[in-house]
Amino acid sequence: MAGASYSKVLAPVNRYYTEKIKLHGTTSLGVDWNSRESQELRFKQLTQMIDKSKKFSVNDFGCGYGSLYGFLKKHKPQYYGFDISTEMVEKAKQTYGASSQAQFKTGHKPWKKADYGIASGIFNVRLKSGNAPWKKYILKTLDEMNASSLKGFSFNCLTKYSDKPKMRPYLYYADPLFLFDYCKKKYSKSVALLHDYGLYEFTILVRKDI
Numbered sequence: 001m002a003g004a005s006y007s008k009v010l011a012p013v014n015r016y017y018t019e020k021i022k023l024h025g026t027t028s029l030g031v032d033w034n035s036r037e038s039q040e041l042r043f044k045q046l047t048q049m050i051d052k053s054k055k056f057s058v059n060d061f062g063c064g065y066g067s068l069y070g071f072l073k074k075h076k077p078q079y080y081g082f083d084i085s086t087e088m089v090e091k092a093k094q095t096y097g098a099s100s101q102a103q104f105k106t107g108h109k110p111w112k113k114a115d116y117g118i119a120s121g122i123f124n125v126r127l128k129s130g131n132a133p134w135k136k137y138i139l140k141t142l143d144e145m146n147a148s149s150l151k152g153f154s155f156n157c158l159t160k161y162s163d164k165p166k167m168r169p170y171l172y173y174a175d176p177l178f179l180f181d182y183c184k185k186k187y188s189k190s191v192a193l194l195h196d197y198g199l200y201e202f203t204i205l206v207r208k209d210i
């Protein structure tokens with residue numbers, strides 16, 4: 001996906017999230033999650049692949065106001081967070097400061113390789129993008145996660161197994177079996193699909209160090 005297609009897909013998404021953070025500030029609602037508990041439950045799934053007994057670095061794709069850094073900071077990671085919304089990045093810097101331990105930048109691509117790449121919530125809100133360009137965007141982003149991670153990467157998506165009355169047309173409901181198969185064939189033999197944590201979504205962990 002070329003730069004121009006990326007901005008076509010992501011410009012409305014940027015406006016959507018920028019409005020949320022302006023309205024709700026540095027709360028779970030400010031990144032469009034409905035509770036702090038569910039936000040942390042997602043982090044718990046996504047970070048399962050990290051060996052926290054060793055030093056590690058993380059690229060956080062769509063870092064919002066930097067909550068994942070807050071969740072991990074007791075383990076002293078080298079953390080690189082980036083987000084398409086400048087307002088999000090400003091809030092992250094205000095909340096966690098810009099130190100050598102945690103760096104935040106505006107954008108949709110990592111600027112360094114890291115041990116792990118993590119994406120919580122960047123594949124959900126598609127607004128008016130059709131299924132085909134949105135799927136292409138997801139797969140291109142997975143290529144970037146793979147290329148920029150040394151030990152593994154993880155991401156979550158809303159599930160197509162959601163209850164029909166709860167589903168919304170501006171959200172994208174992915175097929176967990178397709179993505180599991182895709183990651184297993186393309187990236188690594190060691191892939192886990194977590195679809196048992198009580199939210200209308202799933203998490204995929206791709207381990208490259210096994």
Ligand SMILES: C[S@@+](CC[C@H](N)C(=O)[O-])C[C@H]1O[C@@H](n2cnc3c(N)ncnc32)[C@H](O)[C@@H]1O
Nearest residue numbers: 017031062063064067083084085108120121122
């Ligand atoms: C649902 S919020 C989650 C924020 C954070 N990951 C968390 O869980 O607290 C998704 C964030 O990703 C950003 N975003 C969406 N697509 C992105 C992309 N392709 N690259 C970088 N940031 C993106 C949005 O601006 C928003 O801040």
